[in-house]
Every structure is written in structure tokens, then in C-alpha cells.
Amino acid sequence: AAAEFKNYIENGSDPNLKTWAEVELKGIEMMSDMKEKVTLNVKNIGSPVNNPENQSSPALDADGTIYFGSLTPPKESKDSKDDGIHYCNLYSSSYTEEKGYSKATALPETINREGYHTANVSISPDGNTMYYTRVVSEGGNMDESKIYASTKTAGGWSPALEVTGINGDYLVRHPAEGELYGNKVLFFSANIPGGKGGYDIYYSNKTGEAEFSEPINLGSINTPADEITPYYIDGKLFFSSEGWPSIGGLDVFSATWNGSAFSQPENMGKPINSSVDDLYYRVNRAGDKGFVVSNREAPGSKSLKGKTCCDDIYTIEKRKFILELANIIKDEAKKPLKGATVQLIEMSAGRDGEIQSKTNNDGNNISFLLDKDRSYKVIVTKNGYFPEEIQLNTVGITEDQEYKREFILKKLPPESDVEILTINEAIRLNNIYYNYD
Numbered sequence: 001a002a003a004e005f006k007n008y009i010e011n012g013s014d015p016n017l018k019t020w021a022e023v024e025l026k027g028i029e030m031m032s033d034m035k036e037k038v039t040l041n042v043k044n045i046g047s048p049v050n051n052p053e054n055q056s057s058p059a060l061d062a063d064g065t066i067y068f069g070s071l072t073p074p075k076e077s078k079d080s081k082d083d084g085i086h087y088c089n090l091y092s093s094s095y096t097e098e099k100g101y102s103k104a105t106a107l108p109e110t111i112n113r114e115g116y117h118t119a120n121v122s123i124s125p126d127g128n129t130m131y132y133t134r135v136v137s138e139g140g141n142m143d144e145s146k147i148y149a150s151t152k153t154a155g156g157w158s159p160a161l162e163v164t165g166i167n168g169d170y171l172v173r174h175p176a177e178g179e180l181y182g183n184k185v186l187f188f189s190a191n192i193p194g195g196k197g198g199y200d201i202y203y204s205n206k207t208g209e210a211e212f213s214e215p216i217n218l219g220s221i222n223t224p225a226d227e228i229t230p231y232y233i234d235g236k237l238f239f240s241s242e243g244w245p246s247i248g249g250l251d252v253f254s255a256t257w258n259g260s261a262f263s264q265p266e267n268m269g270k271p272i273n274s275s276v277d278d279l280y281y282r283v284n285r286a287g288d289k290g291f292v293v294s295n296r297e298a299p300g301s302k303s304l305k306g307k308t309c310c311d312d313i314y315t316i317e318k319r320k321f322i323l324e325l326a327n328i329i330k331d332e333a334k335k336p337l338k339g340a341t342v343q344l345i346e347m348s349a350g351r352d353g354e355i356q357s358k359t360n361n362d363g364n365n366i367s368f369l370l371d372k373d374r375s376y377k378v379i380v381t382k383n384g385y386f387p388e389e390i391q392l393n394t395v396g397i398t399e400d401q402e403y404k405r406e407f408i409l410k411k412l413p414p415e416s417d418v419e420i421l422t423i424n425e426a427i428r429l430n431n432i433y434y435n436y437d
Contacts, residue, residue: 198224
């Protein structure tokens, strides 16, 4: 990809595409020096919050209830009415340490209005206001998107109230309350004419209940591409962008407020970001727990039509200590062997078969992060070689530790009739004979 981008920069004719190629090239160069933050554990939140359709905008209430947007899944029964139109609605799910998240419940019709997609939910820092959008969409195109708000009352959330001062003849999305210059403000993304291009991030000063001043463009944060899903906490603005150097798709960036301006955005790196889309980053004040939404391929992901078709909600937790498995792969002459694949299979009770797989075509070192009190199997494979495997466990480990394991792969003999089978790889049965009737 780098060679193709360089070629277009030198020989291309479209200046906009040249600029885009330069940004992508910077992203590729950034990847070579980027180290994964091993202190963070990013994991699919799983059922019952995620389903095979898209999920979005995880937001925590003060009592630990999660609010989020989700497309209604298709009807499973042939007898059920399914007209093919699935609206995005807002749901909530409570959490307990014993049982995890409860079955998701749709918010009432005073918020989830029939015929509209209701999404992009966020909760104000004081927990008293919920912001969200109502979208009119036909044929996959957004025709209208406006911000609404509800206030927390003794009986639940109040009916939707359209905010004033922000909505207009353009699309407004992703509201999130914050603070600038000592004032409460609402950050959001919008395609207001006169911006830098695509969706820009704006803010408006709060002047009353669901009342705001005219939108103000955040300027240097924005690029000719899309900047979306802003989230502000303790002087830091987090957002997703396609216009700053990334490691693929939408990446999460952070910028710090110095009292008069935001710093240049910084890429949040791995494992927050991936080679696909990463957005709706939310984190608590302690910085040890949060959420991100991604369509990455990962254990536990639920995708309707393909491995990266749909967005899932992922939890982010700061590890109390680090257990890292470093695999060094060599051939029989003890020389580095590139292009091997390592599968990490979790064998602990109730989690059998969860697989992480990594391939390194540029080197012979492949690392994984391990959880405590777990049992694992590690399988190393490469075309033309016999596989190798080991078992290990992290039971009783209470401090940072690195497990280094060296694998020596033996080459298969020429014209060998040995067939290597891989876990979870489909095996085609060519001729199946059976009795009639």
C-alpha cells in the first residue's frame, strides 16, 4: 500500500487524492513505530447487549445502567411479521457483578418515536440529561438528523424535547455535553455548510434547558474528511476521524484543552484502534474503564453478514498487572522463520475454544496478552512445516510476568502426503453416499 500511495503522490493528478495519500502514508509510517498499550484490555461486551446488527453510542448512567443504540434484529420466526425495515432504537441494560448485564430493554415511545431512527445517546456529567438524535432515513440515505434531550425525573426520563439553537437544514449527530471557558457546552458533529468538509465537530454554549447558542466550529481539530463521535471529560476531547493519520478506517484521537485551544490530536493507538472502524470512545474519570464501538474481527463479535460487517460495543479495562506471552518462531537451523501463524486457545472452564490468531509476515515474534487464572493452548503453524503446540496456565500469578516460548518448526518432506488440519477450518466432503428415502 505504501508503494502505491508514493506512486500516486509522485504521478497522480487529483490534488485532493494526493493529500489523502499523504495522510494514509503517514499512518503506515506511524504503524511501524506504534507499540500496543498492553495495560489495556479491550473485549467484546457480548450478549445480551450486542446482537448481530449494529450497536452504537454506549453511555453509562450514575447507577451503572448502560444506554446504547441498536438496530432491531430481523424476526427469527417465519411466522413473525418482518417487513424488512429495521429501525435503530435506544435500549438500556442494568449491570450486577453476579449476573453481568441484563436483557436489553427498549426505552419508551416518548423517546423511541415510531418511524424514526433514535440513536447517538449520551448522558450529561451530572446524570440529569440524556441527549440523542432522531433520524429520518430512506434507502440508506439520511434525510434529517436532529438533537433531542430528556430530563431525568422520579418516574424516569421525560418525553423528548428538541433542542433549540443547534438544529437546522443540515445533519446534526453525536451530541455530548462538556465544558469550555467555564461554560457548559454541547459538542456534536454536523455537516454545516462552510465547514472544513464532511462532518466537522462543533460546540454550542448551553443557555437554558435544551437551549443552546449558535454552533461554533472547533477549527484545527477538523479536516476535509469526517470527524465524529466527540466525547469530553476533564479537559480532554476524544473523537473519531478519517482525516488524521490512522492505522485503518476511523480511529480514535484525543486532544487536550489548554484554556484557549485544543492541542494537535494524537492517535490513541492499539488496542483502542484497529485496522477497521473505531468510534464512540467513552472513558471514566479514573481512566481505567470505558467503551469503544468497532467492527473489528475479534472473539465474541457478532456480525450478521461477515466478520467485519457490523459494529459491536467493546469494554475497555486497565489491567491490574500484565501477563504477556512472547512467541519466537525458528526453523530447524535456529534461524528466524517469518510468516508463521500463532493461535492462542483458551481452555478454561466455560470458555473452551475461544481463539485468538495472529500472523507475522515481517518477523518471527508474535505476542499475546493473557488473563490471570486461565489455561491456554498455543499452536504454531506455517505452510510446509509440521505444527507445534504447548499448554500453559496463569493460575496463581499475582504480578507482571512475561512468558517467552521458542518454537522450532520442522519442514515437511518433499511431496509429503501429510495433511495439516487447522482448528475451525472447514473440510469439504466431496462425495457423500446415502440410501434413498
